[in-house]
Amino acid sequence: MGGDQDGVAHVPAHRHRRARRVEHEPGAITCRAVEGAEVRADPRRRLRGQDGRDLLSWSGEPGRSGRGLLELVGEAHRPQNRGLVSGRAHQAKALFAPIGPTYDRVGSVLSLGQDPRWRRFLVSRIPADGGHVLDVATGTGLVARELLRRGFTVTGLDQSPQMLEQARGRFGGRVELVEGSAEALPFPDGSFDHLTFTYLLRYVDDPAAALHELTRVVRPRGTLAMLEFAVPSGGWRPLWELYVRVGLPTACRLISPGWHEVGRFLGPSIRGFYELYPLQQMLELWREAGIADVRARRLSLGGGVVVWGRRARGGRT
Ligand SMILES: C[S@@+](CC[C@H](N)C(=O)[O-])C[C@H]1O[C@@H](n2cnc3c(N)ncnc32)[C@H](O)[C@@H]1O
Numbered sequence: 001m002g003g004d005q006d007g008v009a010h011v012p013a014h015r016h017r018r019a020r021r022v023e024h025e026p027g028a029i030t031c032r033a034v035e036g037a038e039v040r041a042d043p044r045r046r047l048r049g050q051d052g053r054d055l056l057s058w059s060g061e062p063g064r065s066g067r068g069l070l071e072l073v074g075e076a077h078r079p080q081n082r083g084l085v086s087g088r089a090h091q092a093k094a095l096f097a098p099i100g101p102t103y104d105r106v107g108s109v110l111s112l113g114q115d116p117r118w119r120r121f122l123v124s125r126i127p128a129d130g131g132h133v134l135d136v137a138t139g140t141g142l143v144a145r146e147l148l149r150r151g152f153t154v155t156g157l158d159q160s161p162q163m164l165e166q167a168r169g170r171f172g173g174r175v176e177l178v179e180g181s182a183e184a185l186p187f188p189d190g191s192f193d194h195l196t197f198t199y200l201l202r203y204v205d206d207p208a209a210a211l212h213e214l215t216r217v218v219r220p221r222g223t224l225a226m227l228e229f230a231v232p233s234g235g236w237r238p239l240w241e242l243y244v245r246v247g248l249p250t251a252c253r254l255i256s257p258g259w260h261e262v263g264r265f266l267g268p269s270i271r272g273f274y275e276l277y278p279l280q281q282m283l284e285l286w287r288e289a290g291i292a293d294v295r296a297r298r299l300s301l302g303g304g305v306v307v308w309g310r311r312a313r314g315g316r317t
Contacts, residue, residue: 088203096160101166114299126196132193136158137198137203142198144167154176155177161179184213214289229305243267244270290312
């Protein structure tokens with residue numbers, strides 16, 4: 001009982017109401033306000049040279065599995081290919097399998113110390129009602145830990161057994177951990193009061209469908225909140241490019257082969273995904289998934305973004 005090595009208070013996880021898989025889709029589209037000037041950009045605007053294909057091909061060298069991981073990710077997100085490219089889940093599993101034991105330390109350094117703050121902001125979007133939160137793509141449990149700190153009951157889900165193993169070591173039995181896919185959650189409709197997910201949508205075949213699936217398991221009026229990387233604009237963009245093209249891959253290469261793969265993958269993945277789903281478009285996906293009152297905040301000069309909203313009361317129209 002009491003705290004763990006991370007000083008987290010013990011909150012026993014009660015079992016969720018898992019029983020059957022229901023195919024219902026939630027929610028009327030009732031979204032409203034969006035916070036901040038950053039979301040006013042016209043989502044249809046395309047700048048020359050920013051086509052996802054061009055951006056994804058710059059790094060050239062294919063991954064060890066033959067075709068580059070980042071190439072597959074870019075292809076899968078193109079509208080004409082959605083649902084056609086198989087193996088994305090497999091690719092993400094391969095990427096995360098070797099890095100579980102070092103993820104927390106290295107991730108914090110590589111985000112230049114920013115992402116712990118981002119996770120805290122993410123969790124602060126969830127109403128402090130002590131409810132039951134599903135943390136999807138929980139990985140080693142860094143968001144789940146913050147949720148526990150704030151008195152929620154937490155279930156964490158991830159498709160990577162290696163990442164979950166780290167989470168198990170962190171929490172003992174205090175967080176229920178489920179191995180499964182965000183694209184087919186093993187929970188009935190409305191099982192959770194709220195839901196968080198972090199750095200997930202770049203790894204799924206169809207982000208719109210995944211959002212519907214995430215919304216499905218939240219009760220009406222429950223909050224969903226997402227943390228994702230983003231691309232800074234204006235004068236910060238060249239610095240960001242320098243970091244993801246040179247600094248990140250170089251640093252990762254020095255750490256381990258697994259991190260080397262991550263270092264090559266991350267910049268093109270973030271840039272390509274952001275090109276296909278700029279913030280305004282992402283907010284639209286949320287609305288279409290039946291999420292109301294959708295808001296977003298860019299963090300750390302635009303290097304991160306948190307989006308949140310509430311599941312609409314009456315289900316999707
Ligand atoms: C970058 S980690 C994020 C971990 C943690 N939430 C954090 O804040 O650092 C992304 C996680 O998403 C998981 N993941 C990727 N695709 C997934 C999917 N389709 N279903 C479930 N988990 C997935 C990976 O296994 C990995 O643990």
